[in-house]
Each structure stands twice: as structure tokens, then as C-alpha cells.
Amino acid sequence: MKKCIYLLCVLSFVLTACQEDKFGSKENSGSAALKLKFNTSSNLSRAVSSDEEEQRIQNVYVFIFNQDGTRVFGQFYNGINANGTHQIEIKNIPAGSGKIIAVVANINLDIFDMTTATLDAITAYPDLLALTSRMQDKFIERGAQFLMSGTTAADLTANTTNPVNVSLKRVDVKIRFNVTTAEGVTFTPLDWQVVTVPRVVSVLPTEVQGLFEFGGNYFDSSWNNFEISMTGANTFAFYIPENKVDVRKAIPATGTYAEQYALREKQEKTPNNDGTVTNGAYEYADERATFVKFKGNIFYTIGSGKEVSADVTYTVHLGAVNGVNDYNSLRNHFYTYNVKIVSVDDIIVEVESGEEAQEPSPGSEGDVVFAKKVLEFDAHNEVFKTVFHQSDIDQSLTWNISTPFSKGAEDENPKDYEWICFRINTKSRTTYSGDFTRFKGDNGVYTDAELTIPGYSHPLDKYMADINSGNDKMLNIKQLVSVLKECKRRYLANNGAVSGTLFDSADEIVFTTFLRDFYYEVNPENTSETVENGLWKKFVNTEKRVLNILSNLQYSADRVSTKTTALYSIRQASIQTMYNKEAAENFTAWGTEAIQDEDRYRFETTTTRDNRTYDDKDNGRANTINMWMANSGSEKWDTYIDYTTWEMKPAYNAAKYRCMRLNRDMNGDGQIDENEVQWYLASINQLTDLWIGENSFDPQARLYKRSTWEEDLQWYASSTVLEKNSSRVGGIISGYYVYRDNPDILWSSEGSSVGLLTGAGAIDDAIVYYRCVRNLGVPKNAAKEVRPDDFAIYDETTRTITLTRLDAKSIRGFKTTEELADHNERDVRGYNKPWKAFKINPTTHGNALSWQTIMARSQPGATNPVCPKGWRVPNQRELALMYSRMPRNSTSWPLTDHFAKSSFSFNPTGGNRIGFSVKNEGGVFYLLHNKSDEVGGVRCVQDVD
Known part of the structure; x- marks a missing residue:
């Protein structure tokens, strides 16, 4: 699974030139009158902060240094909350030339550890130049918390007010990826990750590259989903601190630009004794260079009618604005990376060559399948039909799988293949019926010993005898392929006669195929049948598990990319869950099907x-x-479901069943x-x-x-x-x-x-x-009263909801002590997510106010805020968590209405569906239908560690 980052071929890649100064450029400040100007262009990307939030100056620390660097003035100005421009007047500064004015904005917040005390300790300009700040957690979102700085030189004339402008720049970089495809190609995104994110940044700009040692100064973000796009666009965005890094080794200026660009992702290769190679460090990129990985599935058809399905992972090192040897991401800049997927040809070239040198797109990795039919299924049990024509079968073909536990072809002995089995259909005269056969039960699959008993020259003979007597069982994939190959061998030996084989008059064999749900009681790769605590964490929210039938399998030299040609490629989605599978704690959980029934x-x-x-x-x-x-457990499956089609019978074709x-x-x-x-x-x-x-x-x-x-x-x-x-x-x-x-x-x-x-x-x-x-994680024979552990733990004594069991993708990407920005319930910036834990104020606030009034009084810098300092109005999801976990009584919900900060995304201009509320005593969680008729208050909340 690798990526090609150039303009032609496989994955064409276009890097929109860094839009200098679009992330903020023109600011003003002064000495006798210090004016700070903070302007940014229109925000061109979603899933990041708004223009207003990027421009907000919440507070500033102003320094004035003499020409020799000695400090003559330093003061912190709090409670500014200005949007882009602010002016401060400072008096009684010693006059002179060559003064240095320095400003640091937005300190004492939650993203970076910069505090007033740290800046109070600065006594000279070189100390400020050397000052760094560290992120307090692994943040790639910001909210309205942008650490900024700027400096300028000025001559201060005595006995006059000297206007001085200071240009403030954010220490962060804003980055957006847009993924598009060529006509006829479908890309289904999975997730993305930012790798080697600097955790430390220089407060003032510096020309030094590679400023920080690798060690604990960098982190990898968690995997994140692509944005929810109403237009179908595949896009995501994030922030990182400035990262300036030199190359490890310069890419030679030979070949086309596309060929040079591809080398940015090239890794060192260590030969192995078996002819394969092991990937090592990046050959040209420094280990401190930030890069992005994103995954998805590519699907298209080719001229022969075969379907191409590829699970791909692409790697993109950031930078390349100033040539292929540029790995920098500069502060206060906004970069857009436009990636166009054309095909998976380069991955195929790499695999088919089997040589280390033949890797045209080092950043593209993938498992590519060419199949006569690609079958997609959900995570639950399923029944379908597979048909094998004699012309599809060749003695060289086999099967291969890819699951969370096993990967490889039959001769590599993967253990996880028993999640699919086959029972032959009944014959109607000389052709097979299209009706499904019955499932024989989990124990109704042949063991190898049952098919290889004395008196039968091949398992096919024993199998045919059982079919004729009505005692046939189900075949696993190993047995199926063996039986099919023997049928084809006899077919050829008999000059196309079907006697002694399973072929019908159409030269076909038809099986009812039973797919088990994507769930494991035990690890199939372990010889022990011992139940492993927390095993579910290994197979939920993963890539699809795949079985390719009648296939051949080829590997790339580094064994990370494959090419398969198959008759059937059976692909099953994993169970989706919001539980945190990265948590060390052992707990039970629950999950959902991946592809919902769109009928009502x-x-x-x-x-x-x-x-x-x-x-x-x-x-x-x-x-x-x-x-x-x-009826106390006497119900029959046949009462509800027609097993020949595995559909509900008309009397029970209802949501209830x-x-x-x-x-x-x-x-x-x-x-x-x-x-x-x-x-x-x-x-x-x-x-x-x-x-x-x-x-x-x-x-x-x-x-x-x-x-x-x-x-x-x-x-x-x-x-x-x-x-x-x-x-x-x-x-x-x-x-x-x-x-x-x-x-x-x-x-x-x-x-x-x-x-x-x-x-x-x-x-x-x-x-x-x-x-x-x-x-x-709940045993399948558990009593119905046994329920999974909750991902939200409510402590009634402290009135705290803790969400350490909730997956990071559903947690807000930043902590805040301020009111959340205006947002709706489908906000993509994180404002309608909870933090890892939040506390609920013991009393209500803003009683007898309308929703609109509360919104006006919960703006940043509001003079009469609804919630006490350090508390805020809950967003919709936080209110929903409170509603579903707190007791539904007058103690928890004493007001007529308890409002959320989130507005309704689909409310038309001037419409009356404005926001969300919980009625008194927790009667209902609902969408407000009137602008001002409902009055209530707020159960204020507070992010806590």
C-alpha cells in the first residue's frame, strides 16, 4: 500500500503553492501608543477553526528592549478578546533608537504551556529569542487558542506618542488535504494520521532548522476519520506547530520532477536471506520531518470486465513548496495538498517486478485485487450464493485471506479462515436450484478427518456420497478449493463429461455460502481456546477482512503490497464502535453494523x-x-424467516424483527x-x-x-x-x-x-x-440481563462524566476553560464533541431566559456571562450525555428548559427551529420550535482532567 505523489500515473499529486500570508500577515503596534493588528484571509477550509477564532487576541504580553537587548518594559494585558486588531497605549518608556518591541499573544491557555510567569522571567531579548513552548497534550485542533508572536524595531522619540505596528503571527501551520479521483474511480476513505508532529515550538521565529531532538519532542496523532461532507468531498484538515527541518540527504536533480518527488517517500532497504527486503528509515527525509498517512479503498473496473478493489495507504511528507528537498511547514502559513487518484498501476508494477528497484511510487502501499466479482458484506452473519463454472477453475489457483489476525495464501498457513463455509445447493433435475440450503450449525462443517477416511480415493468421493445420502456437511475454504480442483481434473480427464464430478448440465457448481459475523470469541492464531480479555479491541474499527477464492497472490519485495487475481473477492466490514480500543483498561463494549438498511x-x-x-x-x-x-423460547427460525431466501416472512417484515x-x-x-x-x-x-x-x-x-x-x-x-x-x-x-x-x-x-x-x-x-x-467482550451465552460496560461513567457525588472509554475520534481535540464558539450540532471543528471529562455545575444558571438571550450572553468576552468564570454552556452532545446518564427528576432537571449551546444546522434563515433543550424532570430531549416562547436556563459544565 504505497502512494505516488506526482502529477501523472497512479496517484497524481498537486501541491497548491503555500499561500503566504493567508494565515495572517498585517499587524500594527507601538511604544507610546502600541497598536497590534491581526488580520487573516478568509478561511478556506473546514474542520479547522473559523476566521474569527484564528484572529482572536485574548491577551498579550508586551516587551520593550533596548538596542543592546536589555529589558526596559514588560506587562501582561488580559481580557482583550479582540478580533484581529487591538491598540494599547504605553507611557513612560525611555526614548531612544533601535528599540525592540516584542509581543506574545494568547498565553495562559490550554494548548501550549506558555504562562505569564514564564514571560515575567525574561530579562533580555536573547532569552526571548531562545524561548520555546510545549503543547500540553497531543493536539491537532485549536479552537480559539492560537499562540502568536511578533517583533519590530522602532525609534522612540521623546515627548511624543510613537505609533508602532507589530505583526503577529501564529506559531501554527494550517494544512488541508483534498482527495479526488479520475473518472470511473471510486475512493472510499477510511482514516488519516499525522506522523511526527512537533510538540515544541520556538515562540519567536527562528532560522534554525532541526531545532529539537527527536525523542519526546514529537508525537503521532491518533487516526482520525475524514470530514463528514455534504457534497461528498474527501477532505480533512489539522494544525501543527511550525516544523523546520533540513534534509537527511538531498534528492539528486536527475530525471523528471515527478520521479524526483516520488523519492521523498523512499525508504532504505535491507536485503533478507529469502530475497525480500525490509524497509528502514526514510532515505532522504529527516526523521523529524512531518508526514501524513491516509487509508481507503479504491474501486474501478477495467476493460476485461474485471473489478479492481484495492485497500491502500498513502504517505505524504509535508513541504515541497520550494522544491523536492523542502520538508518545512512554516508558521502562519496555510498549505493545501490536492491528491488525485488515477489508478493503482504503480503498486502493480512494484509487485509484479518483485524487485527492490522497481518501486515507482514509494509512498503508495496497497493490497490490489482483480476479481470477476467483488462481494461486499456487512459485519453481521450473511447468506449468499457462489457459482463456480468449470472454466473458472485451474489447478494452479488457491485462496488467500487478509484479516486482523492472519494474512497470506494457503501455502503460508494462515489460521483465520473458518469465518466462511459452503453448503452445496440441491439439484433440480440436472441443474442446481437457486434457493439457499439450510445452515447446519457451527459444528456442521467437515473436519479434514471426516473427508479423508479409508475407502475413498479423494475427499470429493466421500463428499459426493454424503450428498447422495442427504448427510452432507459444510465445507471450509481449504476443502472447497480441493473439491473444485478435483472436479476440474476429472472433467478434463473425461473430455468434458460431468459424471463423477459436481458439475451440473451447465458445467456449474452452486453453493450456499455462509458468512459469519465479524466477531471472534478466541484468537484464531492461538492454539489455545482460552478466551482473551479485550480481544474485541483487535477486530473492531479495522479494515475489512477479505477472502479471495480461486486466486493467485504476489508480494512486493518489501512484502507490504500485494496483487491478487481471483474469481471472487469476498469483503466484510468490521463492527463499528465508539469505545476506546486503545485503552489499557479491560472492559466490555458494544458496536454497530457498518452498512445500514436504507429501507424503512x-x-x-x-x-x-x-x-x-x-x-x-x-x-x-x-x-x-x-x-x-x-413463548418462553419455543420460537422457530422458520416462523420468522424464509431460509430459502433468508428474508423475513411478510408477517414479520417489520423494524421490530x-x-x-x-x-x-x-x-x-x-x-x-x-x-x-x-x-x-x-x-x-x-x-x-x-x-x-x-x-x-x-x-x-x-x-x-x-x-x-x-x-x-x-x-x-x-x-x-x-x-x-x-x-x-x-x-x-x-x-x-x-x-x-x-x-x-x-x-x-x-x-x-x-x-x-x-x-x-x-x-x-x-x-x-x-x-x-x-x-x-460479553460471552455469547451470557444471560440477557448482562449488559456491556458504559463508555460514559457518571459520578453523582462529583457530578462528573468521564469518557476515558470513548474513542479519541469522538473527543474534542482541545480542552477549554472558555465558552465554545457558536456552532451547530453537525459542526466539523470539534465544538459539538465532549472533552475527556466534564463536570456539571450543582446549580442552574440563566433561569427564565430565552435560548437567544443565553447564546448572546455566552459569547467570548460577554460582559454578563450566563455561566460562572471557568464554566460554560454545554454543547448538544454533552447535554445528551447528561440526559442519558443523570437521573430524570426535578433535582437534575428543575427548570422548564435546559439549553445547549449548539444551534440546529438545518434551520432555514429566519426559521424557528433554533437549538436543543431538555424539558423539566428530563421529560424529553428535543429541538426547540420557537424563537422566544421557551424560557429556561443552563446546567453549566467545565472541562476537567
Whole structure:
């Protein structure tokens, strides 16, 4: 998986020239009257701070030095909160020529460790020149916290006011990547990472390169998802401190510019005894040079009709504005990297050559598959059909896999291949039926010993005997390929006769193929069957697992890129979760399917006389089991699902039951057992949590993916049914009651608004979406009452919600002690995310105020803020976390309304759907419908460590 960073071929790469001064350029300041001017151009990128935030001067520390560098003045000015321009008047400064005016802005904040005390200790200009500041965490977002500095020389004339301008520049670099494709090529992004981010920066500009030792002065960011784009653009952006670094070795000025540019990602190669090579350090780039890695899948078809699918990783070293030997990222600059993906030809060249020298695009790595058919599936159990024509089978072909645990071809003995099995279809006269066959149970797969018993010359003979007697089992992939090859050998030996083979009159063999859900109870690479605590962290939110059938496999010399030609490439998405799989703590979790059903259904199609209970707000599995298993566990799979198509029968083709088909009859007895209910309908709080953590999911797994607000398409029904509508049938005396479920639903277009289905319309007329989820790390035979650990821990004593179990992608990228900037619920800058932990103020504030008034009083620098100093109005996700974790009573929610800072993204100009609120006693979390009719207050919050 490597990247080509040039203008032609595989991945064409265009680097938009660094837009000098677009990140701030013209400022003014003075001595007797010191004027600071801070201007920036329009912000050209999303997912980073706004113009206003980049320009904000919250405070400044002003120095004046004599020509010899001695300090004559230093003072801190706080509470400025100016947007781009500020003026300060300073008196009683000794006159003279060659004075040095220096300003450091935005100190005592949370991103960098620069404080007033540090600057008070500066006694001479050389000390300030040598001063550095360190980031307090691994931040690549900034909010409104931009450390800035600037200097100028001035002659101060006595007895007059001397105007002096100081140009302030941010110490940060702003970077955006835009990924596009050639016509006919589809790129599905996964995630991206910034590698070797400097953690330390010089406060004033310096010409010195490679200023900091490698060691602990650099970090790698976590992997982040691409932005949620309403236009379908594949883009992301971030900030890093200035990084000035020299080359390790200069790239020779030979060949084309594209060839020279490709060498920026070239690595040293160490030959191995087996003819392969091992990648080492970058040959030309210094180890301190910052680079970006991003992943995704490339798909297109070629002239022969074959489908090309490639899982790719691209590496791009930053810089190259001033030639291929430039690895600098300069402060106060904005760089745009436009990457165009044309094909994966360069990866193929590298693999097919098998030689170290044949690596035309060193920054491109990939697993490239050419297949007659690429089949994409979700993380749950699935059933489909595979057809093998005699012309597809060759004795040289085999199979290969790529999973979180194993990678390689059959002769490399990968262990993780038992997640797919095959059962032959029945024959209708001389051709195979298109109907699926039944799953035989998890233990219904042949062992190798069962197919190689004495009396049969080949496993095919034993298999055919079992088929004829109706005692056939299912084949694993190793057995399948062996059987297919033997069928083809006999076919050729018999001059095309199908007798003694499995081929039908069309020269085909048809199998029902059973794909297991992307879940592991034990590590398949371990010989022990011992359950490994936290094993789920190794296979969630990963790249798809892939099985290529009837294939050949080739490796690049460094073994990091491959090329496969196959009949079928079966690809299964991983379970998506918002839980933090990087956490050292061992805990259980839950996750969601990756590709939602885009059809809508009535919640139920029939009434019931049985007033069952499934009202848990958190435990969707218990709700679902109670919902499906009304007759004490005597239900049959055939009652609900037609096994010949594996679709719901019409009477049960409703949201209430749709998750059933994601499961499987694991013991093959036809009866639905509790431990066979692994995929279940999410509870109402689980639906809310899918919104809380949606930034941790692949874009296709998110609940709402539209670019406009469609009120009648937004309802997700949960398994939480707190109310049932009832009616009497058959008269007053002899009649009985029938019930209709009235489940809690989530308005996905609003993020986390919840209410009853009847709030969205009549029960019989409303059609809804559904979402199936699965427990992680919970034993499959666990009782239904066992629920996964929560990713949000609420301490009622300290009123603190801690989110160390929440994935970093769903955590705000910066901590703040200030009010959040104006934003909406779909903000891409991080303002509608929680910090790692936040505390809830014990009392309410701003009581009896409208939402608009509270917004006006929660602006930076507001003279009459709603929340006490150091506290702020919660964003929508924080309010949703409070709503789902705090008790729903008058103590927690005493006001008529409790507002969030977030506005509604789809509110039209002048519209009345303005923001979000929780009603008194936690009655409902909803979208405000009027501008000023609702009055309430705020449960203020505070970021804490």
C-alpha cells in the first residue's frame, strides 16, 4: 500500500503553492501608543477553526528592549478578546533608537504551556529569542487558542506618542488535504494520521532548522476519520506547530520532477536471506520531518470486465513548496495538498517486478485485487450464493485471506479462515436450484478427518456420497478449493463429461455460502481456546477482512503490497464502535453494523395480546429477546424467516424483527435460543450513543447521511417500549385487549432528539429505520440481563462524566476553560464533541431566559456571562450525555428548559427551529420550535482532567 505523489500515473499529486500570508500577515503596534493588528484571509477550509477564532487576541504580553537587548518594559494585558486588531497605549518608556518591541499573544491557555510567569522571567531579548513552548497534550485542533508572536524595531522619540505596528503571527501551520479521483474511480476513505508532529515550538521565529531532538519532542496523532461532507468531498484538515527541518540527504536533480518527488517517500532497504527486503528509515527525509498517512479503498473496473478493489495507504511528507528537498511547514502559513487518484498501476508494477528497484511510487502501499466479482458484506452473519463454472477453475489457483489476525495464501498457513463455509445447493433435475440450503450449525462443517477416511480415493468421493445420502456437511475454504480442483481434473480427464464430478448440465457448481459475523470469541492464531480479555479491541474499527477464492497472490519485495487475481473477492466490514480500543483498561463494549438498511418499515405489522415488557433504556439485547421470544423460547427460525431466501416472512417484515436475520441458528436445531440472539435492536440510549460516538464510525455507518433536513425520513425506532396502545376486541364482556407497541424513537436528522413513535405520527402509518447492534467482550451465552460496560461513567457525588472509554475520534481535540464558539450540532471543528471529562455545575444558571438571550450572553468576552468564570454552556452532545446518564427528576432537571449551546444546522434563515433543550424532570430531549416562547436556563459544565 504505497502512494505516488506526482502529477501523472497512479496517484497524481498537486501541491497548491503555500499561500503566504493567508494565515495572517498585517499587524500594527507601538511604544507610546502600541497598536497590534491581526488580520487573516478568509478561511478556506473546514474542520479547522473559523476566521474569527484564528484572529482572536485574548491577551498579550508586551516587551520593550533596548538596542543592546536589555529589558526596559514588560506587562501582561488580559481580557482583550479582540478580533484581529487591538491598540494599547504605553507611557513612560525611555526614548531612544533601535528599540525592540516584542509581543506574545494568547498565553495562559490550554494548548501550549506558555504562562505569564514564564514571560515575567525574561530579562533580555536573547532569552526571548531562545524561548520555546510545549503543547500540553497531543493536539491537532485549536479552537480559539492560537499562540502568536511578533517583533519590530522602532525609534522612540521623546515627548511624543510613537505609533508602532507589530505583526503577529501564529506559531501554527494550517494544512488541508483534498482527495479526488479520475473518472470511473471510486475512493472510499477510511482514516488519516499525522506522523511526527512537533510538540515544541520556538515562540519567536527562528532560522534554525532541526531545532529539537527527536525523542519526546514529537508525537503521532491518533487516526482520525475524514470530514463528514455534504457534497461528498474527501477532505480533512489539522494544525501543527511550525516544523523546520533540513534534509537527511538531498534528492539528486536527475530525471523528471515527478520521479524526483516520488523519492521523498523512499525508504532504505535491507536485503533478507529469502530475497525480500525490509524497509528502514526514510532515505532522504529527516526523521523529524512531518508526514501524513491516509487509508481507503479504491474501486474501478477495467476493460476485461474485471473489478479492481484495492485497500491502500498513502504517505505524504509535508513541504515541497520550494522544491523536492523542502520538508518545512512554516508558521502562519496555510498549505493545501490536492491528491488525485488515477489508478493503482504503480503498486502493480512494484509487485509484479518483485524487485527492490522497481518501486515507482514509494509512498503508495496497497493490497490490489482483480476479481470477476467483488462481494461486499456487512459485519453481521450473511447468506449468499457462489457459482463456480468449470472454466473458472485451474489447478494452479488457491485462496488467500487478509484479516486482523492472519494474512497470506494457503501455502503460508494462515489460521483465520473458518469465518466462511459452503453448503452445496440441491439439484433440480440436472441443474442446481437457486434457493439457499439450510445452515447446519457451527459444528456442521467437515473436519479434514471426516473427508479423508479409508475407502475413498479423494475427499470429493466421500463428499459426493454424503450428498447422495442427504448427510452432507459444510465445507471450509481449504476443502472447497480441493473439491473444485478435483472436479476440474476429472472433467478434463473425461473430455468434458460431468459424471463423477459436481458439475451440473451447465458445467456449474452452486453453493450456499455462509458468512459469519465479524466477531471472534478466541484468537484464531492461538492454539489455545482460552478466551482473551479485550480481544474485541483487535477486530473492531479495522479494515475489512477479505477472502479471495480461486486466486493467485504476489508480494512486493518489501512484502507490504500485494496483487491478487481471483474469481471472487469476498469483503466484510468490521463492527463499528465508539469505545476506546486503545485503552489499557479491560472492559466490555458494544458496536454497530457498518452498512445500514436504507429501507424503512412499520415498527410492527401485527397486534399482540401478550403485554410483554421490553422497556429498558440501555439494555437493547434484553428488550429484543423479550420482544422476539414471547413463548418462553419455543420460537422457530422458520416462523420468522424464509431460509430459502433468508428474508423475513411478510408477517414479520417489520423494524421490530429485522435484526433477527443478522443472527444464525448456531446449533442447527431450528429453534431460536437466547444465546443465538447476538445482533439486536438498539435501545433508546444506545441510539443516542450512536450519535455521541458517530465520529468514530466509517461515514456509511452513521445514522443520518443526508445533506438536507427531511422530517419524514428521520425516525429510528428503538427496542425501548415504555408505552403500548391498547384496544378492546370482541365487545365489552367477551372481548380482549390487543396491544400496539409505541417505542421510543430518535430523530436522526436532529442528532439526539428523542420521543415516542406517536410523536412522529400514527403508529400504523409511521415507517421507521432501525439499527442493529452487538455486544463486544460479553460471552455469547451470557444471560440477557448482562449488559456491556458504559463508555460514559457518571459520578453523582462529583457530578462528573468521564469518557476515558470513548474513542479519541469522538473527543474534542482541545480542552477549554472558555465558552465554545457558536456552532451547530453537525459542526466539523470539534465544538459539538465532549472533552475527556466534564463536570456539571450543582446549580442552574440563566433561569427564565430565552435560548437567544443565553447564546448572546455566552459569547467570548460577554460582559454578563450566563455561566460562572471557568464554566460554560454545554454543547448538544454533552447535554445528551447528561440526559442519558443523570437521573430524570426535578433535582437534575428543575427548570422548564435546559439549553445547549449548539444551534440546529438545518434551520432555514429566519426559521424557528433554533437549538436543543431538555424539558423539566428530563421529560424529553428535543429541538426547540420557537424563537422566544421557551424560557429556561443552563446546567453549566467545565472541562476537567
